[in-house]
Amino acid sequence: MAPIPTVTLNSGYEIPILGLGTWQSKAGEVVSAVEFAIKEAGIRHIDCAFAYGNEKEVGEGIKASGIPRSELFITSKVWSTWHSRVEECVDQSLANLGTDYLDLCLIHWPVVLNPNGNHPFFPTLPDGKRDVIHSWDLKDTWKQLEDLVKKGKVRSIGVSNFSEMNLEKILPTAEIIPAVNQLELHIYNPQHKLLAYLRSKTIRPQAYSPLGSSGSPLVADELVVKLAEQYGVQPTDILLGYLVANDIITLPKSVTPARIKANATGPIDAWAKLTKEDIEKLDGLAAAGKQKRFIMPPWPVDLGFDNWG
Ligand SMILES: NC(=O)C1=CN([C@@H]2O[C@H](COP(=O)(O)OP(=O)(O)OC[C@H]3O[C@@H](n4cnc5c(N)ncnc54)[C@H](OP(=O)(O)O)[C@@H]3O)[C@@H](O)[C@H]2O)C=CC1
Ligand SMILES: O=C[C@H](O)[C@@H](O)[C@@H](O)[C@H](O)C(=O)O
Secondary structure (H helix, E strand, C coil): CCCCCEEECCCCCEEECECEECCCCCHHHHHHHHHHHHHHCCCCEEECCHHHCCHHHHHHHHHHHCCCHHHCEEEEEECHHHCCCHHHHHHHHHHHHCCCCEEEEEECCCCCECCCCCCCCCCECCCCCECECCCCCHHHHHHHHHHHHHHCCEEEEEEECCCHHHHHHHHHHCCCCCCEEEEECCCCCCCHHHHHHHHHCCCEEEEECCCCCCCCHHHHCHHHHHHHHHHCCCHHHHHHHHHHHCCCEECCECCCHHHHHHHHHHHHHHHHHCCHHHHHHHHHCHHHHHCCCCCCCCCCCCCCCCCCC
């Protein structure tokens, strides 16, 4: 099995271009999924988050794989109720994952939720809306992450779900430029303008929900099905290969062994087969009327994204 190619982050560290997503992977399924991904599918990159509530089981899967920690790339994310307590959040992720450092740690969302509200993860106000602290300055969250790099608890730091508007809130005072911005990226939400901005700042994009999230709805797209038939590959290979061809770090989630294996190998072959014209056609689908986001939590604030809502 050929190793999955890596790309270099602005921090100098290498990251495998394909990883395994773990959001909504049930505790009872994720241990064996992670073990299988590492042992049998050549996956070395696992995308986790404190808020997913399954990092302990992900850690068990990592341990069961028997692969040395130094060969793995593990990402976690600081949840919105922990912006004022970044180290506390990261320490819990480290303990759950059974490691003493993260390869990458992200701010999960550029929205701060009340740490003293009516729920530890999703506090709400009496009107049912999320209980957001509007006065918090995102650069203070970023500074805490920079301090964790200095302490050796995290190697690279980045953001997730940040528009240009929110990146501009941290970049002027940042000592460390974010290594990545993890975003919803796929054929129906390619965010071309934001990607050009990120590249101008050396920030690498990471694609979440590359298959359209739960149930992988994007596999039914007409052009994707046509290209898959033409090249004798799976529609998922076209969806993931398209992102990899655009130099985007891609994070498909699965708890199904055959799919985990297919997602780790197929896209690299598909990437080699896709022509410039194929990529241009896939790049143009959203502008031609198929623009769609699948992940739009009810944040009661403007995130500064095009095509939100
Ligand atoms: N930063 C953020 O805010 C976010 C980050 N993420 C990250 O990105 C990851 C991926 O995104 P996610 O939203 O989970 O969705 P994906 O686009 O990865 O789709 C996951 C779905 O596709 C199915 N699937 C996977 N592989 C195949 C295949 N080869 N053939 C058919 N179906 C397949 C899975 O089923 P099954 O598991 O049953 O096999 C699951 O239902 C997350 O798990 C998480 O790590 C996601 C959303 C937001
Ligand atoms: O990483 C996954 C997603 O960001 C997920 O954590 C959120 O969409 C969350 O369910 C929410 O409702 O805000």
